[in-house]
Amino acid sequence: MGGHAAFIWPAFAIALIVLCGLALLSRWGLTVAERDHAQARREAGRDGPRNEVGA
């Protein structure tokens, strides 16, 4: 690639960083939410067998 190609790679790199970053953050957010949900179930005594093990 020649000519005005200098900005092509930064454009692709920024797009990939933003999209991958948001995907990773969202997946991490889901893991945290799943963990917190399981904790809340244990606290509320709604998690039968796991609550007994955890108690």
Next chain:
Amino acid sequence: MLHALANPARFLRLMAAIRPWAAGVAVLGLGVGLAWGLLYSPPDYQQGETVRIMYIHVPAAWMGMFIYAAMAVASATALIWRHPVAELVAKASAPAGAAFTLICLITGSLWGKPMWGAWWVWDARLTSMLILFFLYLGYIALWEAFDDPARAGRAAAILALVGAINLPIIKFSVDWWNTMHQPASVLTLEGPKIHPDILWPLLITAIGAKGYYVWLLTVRVRAEILKRQARILRFAAATDRRAG
């Protein structure tokens, strides 16, 4: 259909079934489309190699507008029918829409410098797209500004609906005002005006971006539903303790 999806458990099952397919479409579409655009598509007779930035810029612009429209429809559904999942779909969509709009603005700037000789001009299309980005940020901030999720949801839904007026302004800005931004060349009544060698990678990337959005939605809506359920469980446990 709308009422069936109001059940969070049913909605989560549907999301779980869709998720791997959406991930496949995203990886395949973005991978093939961007590789085709970056490595194999021909340079433009006027823009030269810089045209390759369009393979990110254009799908990102479409997605920024598409997601806002989806957010507005979901917000209207939540306001009119008190649909609990629609509200979460709108909330989960906002970061994706903001990300695509940001990518559109940055890549547009990187294209503008070599082509127009400026990183930014206060052109009608650019300015209305910047307003769209601020609308996304405002929407996200509004959700965080209230302690009560019900009030936050209503306020954010109203902002999403009011902000939807910006979508036709973005679309027709190049026709209504004398702008530097080129007029529509793909979504026109006469059909696409660009060569298939450029059109195909553009469309494949756009399909991949749609897959990415759907995947992100399945992840973020599930997280939101779990957060709400955890809040309800804690509230119920606290009530039980007080009663006991």
